[in-house]
Amino acid sequence: MAATRDGYGDGLLALSDNPKVVVLEADLGKSTKSLHFRKANPDRTISCGIGEQNMLLVGAGLASSGYIPFASTFAIFTERAFEQMRNGVARPNLAVHLCGSHGGTHTGTDGSSAQSIEDLAIFRTLPNVVVMHPCDDISTKVLTCQLPELGKPSYMRTARNKTPVLYDGREDEIQIGKGIQLTKGNDVAIVACGVLVHEALEAAKILSVDGINASVVDMHTIKPLDTDLIDRLADTCGAMVSAEDHSIIGGLGGALAEHLISSKLIPLERIGVPDRFGESGEAEQMLEMMGLKSHHIAAAAKAAIARKA
Amino acid sequence: MAGMSIEELENMARDCRAEICKITHRAQAGHPGGSLSEIDILCALYGTRLRVRPEEPKWSDRDRFILSKGHASPGMYALLAKRGFISHDDLESYRVLGGICQGHVDMKWCPGVDFSAGLLGMGLSYGLGCAFAAKLDGSVRNAYVMLGDGELQEGSIWEAAMAAAHHEVGNLKVFVDRNRIQNDDFCEVQMRMFDIPAKWAAFGWAVKVIDGHNMTEIVDAIQWMDSITDKPAVVVANTVKGKGISFMENNPAFHGAAPNDEQLAQALSELGVSA
Ligand SMILES: Cc1ncc(C[n+]2csc(CCOP(=O)(O)OP(=O)(O)O)c2C)c(N)n1
Ligand SMILES: [Mg+2]
Numbered sequence: 001m002a003a004t005r006d007g008y009g010d011g012l013l014a015l016s017d018n019p020k021v022v023v024l025e026a027d028l029g030k031s032t033k034s035l036h037f038r039k040a041n042p043d044r045t046i047s048c049g050i051g052e053q054n055m056l057l058v059g060a061g062l063a064s065s066g067y068i069p070f071a072s073t074f075a076i077f078t079e080r081a082f083e084q085m086r087n088g089v090a091r092p093n094l095a096v097h098l099c100g101s102h103g104g105t106h107t108g109t110d111g112s113s114a115q116s117i118e119d120l121a122i123f124r125t126l127p128n129v130v131v132m133h134p135c136d137d138i139s140t141k142v143l144t145c146q147l148p149e150l151g152k153p154s155y156m157r158t159a160r161n162k163t164p165v166l167y168d169g170r171e172d173e174i175q176i177g178k179g180i181q182l183t184k185g186n187d188v189a190i191v192a193c194g195v196l197v198h199e200a201l202e203a204a205k206i207l208s209v210d211g212i213n214a215s216v217v218d219m220h221t222i223k224p225l226d227t228d229l230i231d232r233l234a235d236t237c238g239a240m241v242s243a244e245d246h247s248i249i250g251g252l253g254g255a256l257a258e259h260l261i262s263s264k265l266i267p268l269e270r271i272g273v274p275d276r277f278g279e280s281g282e283a284e285q286m287l288e289m290m291g292l293k294s295h296h297i298a299a300a301a302k303a304a305i306a307r308k309a
Numbered sequence: 310m311a312g313m314s315i316e317e318l319e320n321m322a323r324d325c326r327a328e329i330c331k332i333t334h335r336a337q338a339g340h341p342g343g344s345l346s347e348i349d350i351l352c353a354l355y356g357t358r359l360r361v362r363p364e365e366p367k368w369s370d371r372d373r374f375i376l377s378k379g380h381a382s383p384g385m386y387a388l389l390a391k392r393g394f395i396s397h398d399d400l401e402s403y404r405v406l407g408g409i410c411q412g413h414v415d416m417k418w419c420p421g422v423d424f425s426a427g428l429l430g431m432g433l434s435y436g437l438g439c440a441f442a443a444k445l446d447g448s449v450r451n452a453y454v455m456l457g458d459g460e461l462q463e464g465s466i467w468e469a470a471m472a473a474a475h476h477e478v479g480n481l482k483v484f485v486d487r488n489r490i491q492n493d494d495f496c497e498v499q500m501r502m503f504d505i506p507a508k509w510a511a512f513g514w515a516v517k518v519i520d521g522h523n524m525t526e527i528v529d530a531i532q533w534m535d536s537i538t539d540k541p542a543v544v545v546a547n548t549v550k551g552k553g554i555s556f557m558e559n560n561p562a563f564h565g566a567a568p569n570d571e572q573l574a575q576a577l578s579e580l581g582v583s584a
Contacts, residue, residue, distance in 0.1 A: 027459060027492045027499050035493070049462035049500025050429055050491065076428070109338055109404035111412035113379070113427035279418075281406035289406070 001162040004194070005101045007137030008158050009033025011144025012070060016040050018148055022062055024048055024071040026055050032072035032101040032158070052077045056084035059096035068095060068148050075100030075116035075157050082122055089153045090126040097147045098123075103133070103157035104245030105273060105290050106195045111280035116157075117273045120193075121250025123155040124223045130154040130176060131223040133244070133252075135197035138167040139220055142174040150176065159195050159245075161283045166197070166218070179226040185213025188301045189233035192243035193219050193252050196271070199287070200243050202294030207301055214301060225255050227263070234264035239304035241269045243297050245287070248272035267307035269300040313356035315524045321391055322352040322524070326553045327582040328387035328400060333567040336404040339412070342563040344384030346488040346521070346548040347376075347455060351388045353527040354453060358535075363393040366420040372450050373439045378457035378486065379413040379426020380565070386410045386419070394421030430463025432456065433483065437473050440481040451480045459491030462500050467512065470541075474513030479538040483514075486521065488550035490561050509543045521546025554579060 013036045015021045023045045029035040038045040048055035052073050059069035078085070078100040089096045105115045124131050130150060134140040140158060147154055166182070167173065173180055179191070183204050192200035197218045204214040215233055219226065234240065240260070242253035253270030260268055273290045287293050313321070325348045333339040355361070360372045376385050386403060389395045395409065402408025409419045413427025424435050436454035443450045460466065473481050485505065489496050496502060506516045515537040519526040530544045550564070551557025554576045557568075568576055577584050 025493070027462075030493050047499050050459050051462050051464060051500075053464060080428075109336065109412050110427065111404075111415065113413045113415070113425065279406070280404045280408065280411045285406045 002137035002165050003160060003162045004134055004137055004140040004158040005033045005160060007134070007140030008072070008099055008101070008144055008156070009036045010137070011141040012037040013040060014141065014145055015148065018068065020066065020068045021148065022046065022067045022069045024055050024059055024069055026050060026052050026073040026077070028073050031074070032099060034070070034072050052081045053084050056081040056096065056098070057088045060088045060092070060094045063094035063096050064092070070097045070099065072099035072101060074114060075103035075119045076114055078155070079116065079119060079122065085123070086126055090128050093128045093152055095150060095152050097154045097156070099156045099158060101158045102160040104159060104195060105278040105286040106245050106283045107160045108283045108286060109280045112277040115278040117247045117278065118250070119155070119157055120222055120244070120246050120252065121254065124250065124255065128152050129223070130221065132176065132221050133157040133194040134220040135194050135218055136163060136166045138165060138171060139174045142171050143176060143220065146176050157194065163195055163198050177221045177224050177226060179229045180218040180220070181215060181229070182218055183214060183216040185215045186236050187212045187214060188239045188241065188305050189215045189217060189237040190241045190243060190297060190301060191217045191219050191230070191252065191256060193222060195245050196243040196292060199292060199294045200297055203297035203301060206294060206298040212301065212305065219252060222252050222255055225259060227259055230256065230259055231263055234260065234266045238308050239267045241271060241297060241300045241304055243271040243292070245292055246272055248274055267304045269304040271297050271300050315528065318352050318356045318524050321356060322349050323580055323582065325352060325384065325387035325391060327577055327580050328390065329383040330554065330568055330573055330576040332383050332386065332400050332403045334573040335401065337567045338404055339383055339567055340380045340565050341383060341567065342490065342550040342557060343378055343381035343457060343486065343488065345552045345554065345557065346550045347381055347486045348384045348388070349522050349524060350455070350484050350486070350527055350546055351384060353524060353531060355388060355392055357528055358531045359453070360450060361421070363421070366394055370448055370450055373423045373436065373452040375424040375432045375436045375452065375454045376414050377424070377426055377432020377454055378429065378460055382410070382412065382414045385414050385422065389419070389421045395419065429457065429460040430465040433466050433469040437469050437478060437481055440478045443480055451482055453482045453484070455484045455486060457491070458485055458487045458489065458496055458502065458505070459499070461485065461502060461505065470509065470512045470514065473541040477539055478541050481541040482534045483541065483543040485543060485545045486548055487545050488548045490550040490559070490564060492564055494561050506545050509545070513540060515540055515542040516545065518545045518547065521548035522552055
């Protein structure tokens, strides 16, 4: 077990050798895990105080001057700097890499004010911005290390709490923009991101007991969406479920729906946070309460299969 | 309520300190440091000045108290229980699913909470809105806002500060909990703020600097605030993060970490309170 935020911290540290990489903090480096880079490279780490809006545009200035800035705070507070990201980063297409940790209701007992459930949706609306939400520390590290080559802005959501490690020794399979098929089955495809990838894998086990074979996909990059993979899955499975610890509106489920409506009209069921705010509770309690557990996903898979023409 | 003696206030603050340690210990999470630094001011304000009705928490003409540094909720909950807004048993619901004591103070969940916080930099603007509303109503009520010192780094604080002075909002009263520590480290390391009182003065505010743990000074400062009616007033209270518990004092580690079993026992014995 490990937290994706630790993967981000490891990734930044591994980027120490690139002299163009600069890290920006907003008084949450201990939490987002940029502190490891800061300790190793104090001269290339800039404390912006508790000032997220300032941080984003300092990043833009650095990017326009040939540096590769990585800025992080809690996912919820990246939202405060949304217009800075929109007008100061995305519009001029400056390669600032923003990381929002503690995303989703899985964040737990801090409560609704700290549980970002809309970050993927809002950043996905910005032209030029790549949006990612990896599911384990290894893939988070690999994706982070690929960012200096990206040449455009990105937003990556990481999670606070520990989840199983999936990709130890499988680093080569991870590439920005390419979904990873974790299980193969022809009855239904479950496309998940972040914490819910693990719930999706459990759901596939539940379904197999009933003789239902599911393809589970880790869609760590939500934008650009791996539409080739989605179309292939639509053809082979004919029914799909999205699963994310994010609002039902506008996230991975929204992205799949937008794509499928104009390519393959197959049944799609969406697992996500219903149109409501979270509250204080343990991570597992929040997933149960919001309808994000494996049994919810399995039920949604059956509903999608039942709707096949 | 109004007119508690200095000794009564000090006793209440000591009891609240014990409660802060207990509820963060029970949850094994939360923010004791900033709760312990703010608690003397909260006690003095609620014990001598604030026009509120515990039995009628939504009374429309109440003074407003906005804990903008809403992570320091254990202090607020301890006080609300002392004043009868919530029961002592409610404190057990801190960070528990369905509990009224949410991780960060939340007006939707908890009686006596005037602003849903946990998002630094927002409470002053909200308080300004409440103060405007009081003026429009022709009411004598005030809006009091408690800010963290790290929180002053948010630009929106200074947008609100400028607007409040421009509009001569004399019923807006602010405390800055100057405990010199923020999340990751000391403010001096994270973002120096230089002369904080001078900054507020330059923005057009009436400013007073006090020792935020000296009950007499706090009560006097609250009265001083009442004497300022033509402009907003701010009290910069020099405090100690973790005040009252030796191993928490001035220790950034206890910004957002709960005491363990032994630490709780030590904390309660230092306070002279039984478990
Ligand atoms: C906008 C925003 N950014 C970051 C945080 C995370 N955070 C919670 S408390 C804290 C430090 C607050 O320091 P200060 O205002 O000095 O409060 P105190 O010392 O009284 O606890 C930070 C950065 C937040 N709550 N809101
Ligand atoms: Mg402070």
